Amino acid sequence: MSVNSNHQENKKICCIGAGYVGGPSMTMIAYKCPNLTIEVVDIDEKRIEAWNSENLSNLPVYEPGLSDIIKKVRHKNLFFSTNVKEAIASADIIFLSVNTPTKIKGVGSGKASNLEYLERSVREIACYSKGHTIIVEKSTVPVKTAETIKSILFSYLSKDSSNLKTYSIISNPEFLSEGSAIKDLESPDRVLIGGDDIEAVNQITDIYKKWVPVEKIIKTNLWSSELSKLAANAFLAQKVSSINSIGVICEETGADINEVAKAIGSDSRIGQKFLNAGPGFGGSCFKKDILSLVYICNFYRLDEIAKYWENVINLNDWQQDRISKLIIQKLFGTIQGKKIAIFGFAFKANTNDTRESPAIKISRNLILEGAHLNIYDPKVNEEKIETELRHSLSSSVNKEFKSTWVKNNSIEDSVKDADAVVILTEWLEFSEIKWKHLVGLMRKPSWIFDTRNILNKKDLEDLDINIWINGQDLKN
Ligand code: NAD
Ligand code: UGA
Numbered sequence: 001m002s003v004n005s006n007h008q009e010n011k012k013i014c015c016i017g018a019g020y021v022g023g024p025s026m027t028m029i030a031y032k033c034p035n036l037t038i039e040v041v042d043i044d045e046k047r048i049e050a051w052n053s054e055n056l057s058n059l060p061v062y063e064p065g066l067s068d069i070i071k072k073v074r075h076k077n078l079f080f081s082t083n084v085k086e087a088i089a090s091a092d093i094i095f096l097s098v099n100t101p102t103k104i105k106g107v108g109s110g111k112a113s114n115l116e117y118l119e120r121s122v123r124e125i126a127c128y129s130k131g132h133t134i135i136v137e138k139s140t141v142p143v144k145t146a147e148t149i150k151s152i153l154f155s156y157l158s159k160d161s162s163n164l165k166t167y168s169i170i171s172n173p174e175f176l177s178e179g180s181a182i183k184d185l186e187s188p189d190r191v192l193i194g195g196d197d198i199e200a201v202n203q204i205t206d207i208y209k210k211w212v213p214v215e216k217i218i219k220t221n222l223w224s225s226e227l228s229k230l231a232a233n234a235f236l237a238q239k240v241s242s243i244n245s246i247g248v249i250c251e252e253t254g255a256d257i258n259e260v261a262k263a264i265g266s267d268s269r270i271g272q273k274f275l276n277a278g279p280g281f282g283g284s285c286f287k288k289d290i291l292s293l294v295y296i297c298n299f300y301r302l303d304e305i306a307k308y309w310e311n312v313i314n315l316n317d318w319q320q321d322r323i324s325k326l327i328i329q330k331l332f333g334t335i336q337g338k339k340i341a342i343f344g345f346a347f348k349a350n351t352n353d354t355r356e357s358p359a360i361k362i363s364r365n366l367i368l369e370g371a372h373l374n375i376y377d378p379k380v381n382e383e384k385i386e387t388e389l390r391h392s393l394s395s396s397v398n399k400e401f402k403s404t405w406v407k408n409n410s411i412e413d414s415v416k417d418a419d420a421v422v423i424l425t426e427w428l429e430f431s432e433i434k435w436k437h438l439v440g441l442m443r444k445p446s447w448i449f450d451t452r453n454i455l456n457k458k459d460l461e462d463l464d465i466n467i468w469i470n471g472q473d474l475k476n
Contacts, residue, residue, distance in 0.1 A: 011036050014091035016121045018042035018051055018080055020181070020284075020353060021138060021174050022097030023061050028185040030078035031069050032211040039079045039087040051080035062352040062379050065182035088128040093203070096121055097138045097174075102288045111295035113142050113288070122149050125167075126156035132166045134200045138174050140233070140285060142292050143226045146171060168200035171222050173229035178283065179350030191217045194225025230293045234309055237286040239274040241315040247277035247471030248322070257453065257471025277471040279358035279424055279451035280319040282347030287313055287356055320358050323470075324365035327449055330468065331419055336370035339443070341414040344425020344452075345377040345385055352379040354388050358451075359424040363405070364392045366422075373405040374414035378427055382407040412441065420447040426454050439465045 015026045018040045030038045042048050050060040052074075056067035074080075081087065088094060098117040103109050118139060125135060135153075137146060146169045153167050171194035176184040191208045195201045205217055220228070247257040257277045265272035281287075290309050297306035328335055347357035354360065363373055367389070375385055385407055393401065408414035411429070415421060415438050423430050431454040439446065442465070448455065450469045460467055 011092045012090050013038045013093045013095065014087040015040045015095040015097055015138075016042075016084065016088075016124075017097035017099065017117075017139070018044070018047055018060075019097065019099060020061050020178060021176070022095070023051060023059075023080075024063055024066055024176065024181040025097070025138065025174055025185055026095070027066065027069050027073060027078060028182070029207060030073040030076075033207055034073075034077055036207070037077050037079075039081060039083070039091075041081055041084045041087045043082065043084065045082055048080050048082050061181075062350075063179070063181045064350055069182065084124060085128045088125055089130055091129070091133060093134045093136060094125060094129070095136045095138045095172075099284075100139045100141055100288075101284075102291050108295055111291045111298070113140075113292045113295075115141070115145065115148070118145070119148075119152065122152045123156075126153050126165075129165055129167075131164065132168070134168045134170060134203060136170045136172045136204060137226070138172055140173060140229050140289055140292075141171075141226055142296055143223050143230070145226060146222045168195065168197040169222070170195040170197075170200050170204050171225035172204055173225060175229075175232065178353050179348055186211070188212060188216065192220065192225050192228060193217065194220045194222045196222065230289050230296075233286055233289040234293050234312070236274055237281055237290055237316070238309075238312045240278070240281045240286075241312045241319075243275045243277050244280065244319050245315055248319075250471045251473055254473045256473070276426075277453055278426075279323055279362060279470070280316040282355070282357040282359075283353065284355035287316070317361075320361045321365065323358075323449070323451055324362050324369075326468065327362075327366065327420065327422060327447075328369055330447055330449075330466070334370075335366060335419075338371050338420070339418040340366055340371045340373055341408075341418040341421045342373050342375045343377075343411070343414070343421055343423045343430050344427055345375055345380045345388075346425050346427075349426045349428065352381075352384070354380055354384050357388070357424075360388045360392050362422070362424060362451075363389060367393065367404045372403075374408050374416075374418060375405055376408045376411055376414040377425065378429060412438065415441050417441070417443050418446070419443050420449060422449045423452050423454065426452040430454060435460055435463055435465070439463050 013036055015022045015038065022040050026038050026040045047060050050058055056070060059067060096118060098121055100113045100115060100118060103112045103114040135149065149169050157165060173192055175188060191212050193201050193204050201219055208217055243261060246260055250257045250260060261275040264270050265275050290313055294306045294310050331338060342359060342363055345354055345357060345359045347353055347355065366373060389405065445466060447466045453470045455469060457467060457469060
């Protein structure tokens with residue numbers, strides 16, 4: 001059937017899952033397609049309340065530029081609610097943006113994706129949808145998940161022969177990065193749409209065509225689309241582990257990781273992006289998606305391939321432990337009772353997300369060695385830090401847990417009497433610090449550990465402080 005732009009007129013969209021993907025991606029669609037009405041639903045009442053908050057600094061997701069667009073579309077053609085059933089019933093298109101974390105128990109525990117949230121949503125669609133519905137996988141899922149979705153939906157249809165419900169399943173993985181979500185959504189490198197039903201693929205294409213050039217919209221089959229998402233994250237994470245591995249060699253040999261990154265990145269086949277040495281990758285997806293890939297490899301008995309990808313994660317874990325040990329070693333082998341200022345708790349700059357942040361493991365390691373942490377992050381609140389640290393220290397937490405760290409509201413407060421500053425997130429304000437004054441507030445001999453490689457050693461040369469910068473040989 002031929003396609004025309006009327007496809008979109010007055011269509012209703014429901015997005016299940018109002019998280020880091022559902023919220024921003026639907027905001028962008030609502031903004032670019034005023035003819036569509038979008039309802040983003042979630043079972044988490046607090047999250048929905050926050051999305052509806054009049055005070056835009058209370059939105060549950062911090063993304064530069066997000067609140068400006070929310071202001072324009074919310075309560076016009078974008079709505080947030082907990083009315084899952086009603087939103088499904090009235091939708092022509094349903095985006096699934098629920099979380100797909102790693103399983104923590106049962107078969108495949110520690111590797112396979114936990115699809116319980118996705119399955120629950122699909123069952124709800126089976127119960128409440130009406131007429132023909134296009135279901136779009138936006139969540140990251142293992143290859144062949146569309147088949148599972150079809151089986152669940154089909155099983156409901158077969159129970160009721162008078163049922164007039166029909167479905168098309170489309171894979172449309174999301175490639176946005178946190179911290180630059182709005183920019184990524186507004187001008188994506190590509191939009192990937194996988195599916196066998198050409199009519200449905202075209203309907204989803206029509207949405208994106210409103211602002212994405214057609215040559216950037218890639219149409220493919222379901223399985224290629226699902227696998228491409230996992231593969232893209234695996235490649236990106238591999239690039240981070242690779243540069244981190246080279247950074248360690250730099251420290252041993254006198255090479256400088258910035259110079260090496262520039263030299264290798266100038267090869268257009270390698271590219272300059274994603275070559276920043278750091279404390280290891282964090283975020284909710286790289287580790288989980290590689291683990292999912294590893295599980296798929298194991299399932300197909302591709303053990304060598306599984307091992308290859310698993311090593312990307314092993315190197316990442318090792319890097320976090322290496323940095324923790326290095327801090328302890330430089331502080332004379334003991335940090336018992338010492339104050340350490342942690343600069344940044346988010347897994348990267350420009351986000352309030354702390355999931356899998358390297359700051360969690362490194363902070364945990366330092367607390368277990370007896371340090372007292374003064375934690376400062378411009379966007380992460382105390383409650384989040386507490387949850388992450390409590391969880392990571394679970395078996396070791398005792399009554400004194402709260403006295404092992406404190407959340408500071410300013411950089412200055414966090415460095416008072418500290419023996420060391422550890423920069424863990426590359427927030428712009430950390431590269432703009434005037435160190436002279438701060439160094440004066442610290443206990444001597446004091447240290448700066450720059451795991452993000454954002455400081456310029458020349459600027460700090462005259463200060464009475466020791467410096468370690470990731471991937472640089474400073475002969476300290
Ligand atoms: P998230 O945890 O921030 O949000 C998921 C939301 O789904 C939660 O608010 C949860 O309450 C809700 N939910 C779960 N089950 C539900 C149900 N049955 N009905 C209604 N709501 C339900 O997760 P996220 O970061 O937005 O990620 C979502 C998916 O997108 C994951 O598969 C992830 O891998 C993928 N992804 C994430 C990013 C990212 O930057 N975070 C980028 C690309 C892809
Ligand atoms: C990543 C991908 O970049 C997105 O394309 C993808 O959609 C998303 O995962 C997902 O599926 O969730 P995100 O995790 O938000 O996005 O952030 P990245 O910019 O990829 O950074 C991931 C981690 O790698 C961060 O901890 C970051 O600090 C680290 N990193 C990144 C480095 O240490 N060095 C680099 O050069 C780049």
